[in-house]
Amino acid sequence: MAAMHTTALVLFSGGQDSTTCLAHALSRYARVETVAFDYGQRHHIELGARLNVLRELRTQFPAWGAKLGDDHLLDLAVLGSVSDTSLTRDTAFKMEASGLPNTFVPGRNLLFLTLAAALAYRRGLQVLVTGVCETDYSGYPDCRDDTMKAMQLALSRGMDQRFLIETPLMWIDKAETWELARTLGDKSGVANGGPALVDLIIEHTHTCYLGDREHRHAWGYGCGTCPACELRAKGYAGFSASLNKASLPAA
Ligand code: ZN
Numbered sequence: 326m327a328a329m330h331t332t333a334l335v336l337f338s339g340g341q342d343s344t345t346c347l348a349h350a351l352s353r354y355a356r357v358e359t360v361a362f363d364y365g366q367r368h369h370i371e372l373g374a375r376l377n378v379l380r381e382l383r384t385q386f387p388a389w390g391a392k393l394g395d396d397h398l399l400d401l402a403v404l405g406s407v408s409d410t411s412l413t414r415d416t417a418f419k420m421e422a423s424g425l426p427n428t429f430v431p432g433r434n435l436l437f438l439t440l441a442a443a444l445a446y447r448r449g450l451q452v453l454v455t456g457v458c459e460t461d462y463s464g465y466p467d468c469r470d471d472t473m474k475a476m477q478l479a480l481s482r483g484m485d486q487r488f489l490i491e492t493p494l495m496w497i498d499k500a501e502t503w504e505l506a507r508t509l510g511d512k513s514g515v516a517n518g519g520p521a522l523v524d525l526i527i528e529h530t531h532t533c534y535l536g537d538r539e540h541r542h543a544w545g546y547g548c549g550t551c552p553a554c555e556l557r558a559k560g561y562a563g564f565s566a567s568l569n570k571a572s573l574p575a576a
Contacts, residue, residue: 330489332356333452334445336437337396339375341530341545341557342456342494345502347382348509348522349493350454351389358448360397360441364433365405370538372398374531381525395448399440404430434467435476442480442488451489453480458494470495499560500567507564532557 333350337343337359350357361375376396383390434457441453457468466472470492477490494502503523510522526545531538533547533554540549544561547554 329487330354330451332450333358333454333491334441334448334450335359336441336453336455337361337375337378338456339371339373339378339530340456340532341526342458342502344378344526344530345506345509346454346456346493347378348389348506350452350491351382351386351392352509354452355392356394356450357392358394358397358450360399360444362399362401362404362437362440364401364403364430370536371531374529377529378525381529385521385525397444399444401436401440404433404436432467434465434472438476438480438490442484445488446484446486451487452491453488454491454493456494457492458497460494460496460498498563499556500563503560503564504567507568 331354333354333356335343335347335350335357337347338361347357347359359375359379361372363369363372379393379396383393434455438453438455441455445451445453455473457465457473459469473490473492473495477488480490481488493505497505503526506522506526507520510520527543528545530545531547532545534551535548537548537554538546540546542549542558543565544558547557549555549558
């Protein structure tokens with residue numbers, strides 16, 4: 326009997342989370358394509374980073390490169406005209422009275438998933454993989470597990486095709502996301518694959534809200550002080566601490 330789910334479309338922004346999700350999909354599925362959305366981000370650095378990550382994955386992980394198919398970039402400039410957010414406009418980050426950060430774009434992930442499903446339908450891809458997470462919770466209601474399950478049902482019914490929305494990071498924290506990358510790298514069969522994937526993520530992915538590629542830290546490039554950098558740095562510190570603990574010689 327043929328496996329039900331063998332092909333995937335990864336929502337791939339070029340950040341740490343979506344790169345880890347892409348590695349997850351490449352370790353699991355026979356054919357994997359990627360999609361990103363250009364919605365007038367304040368910095369196009371992230372969109373450039375994703376091309377570098379794709380290139381490095383193909384070069385450093387040939388077995389994965391063989392499964393990696395087309396990359397799609399969809400223009401979503403319309404998001405900038407319906408939402409006033411610090412991600413699309415030149416305003417400072419802060420918490421709103423609603424308790425949500427002003428980086429929140431209402432319905433953004435719902436739109437992303439709907440367009441991704443339409444693309445997956447056309448490309449014959451069955452699984453949608455996205456790096457949303459409830460654990461290091463940024464307060465985005467469209468990243469919640471229940472939202473994903475509702476979307477899976479709505480998209481599957483609405484397009485009369487059985488889609489699976491896969492969220493490998495939903496219940497793990499940022500330190501565990503680094504550890505997942507290390508584990509996935511090990512399974513790729515490349516010598517020192519684990520560190521190679523972690524190194525690739527450090528060097529080539531981009532997370533910083535301010536688009537800083539000048540300052541290099543142990544965890545990668547970024548301003549070091551925006552909420553995205555703080556989260557990434559804290560996660561990496563936790564990951565390093567657990568690695569060091571594991572590698573201590575027995576007394
Ligand atoms: Zn930053």
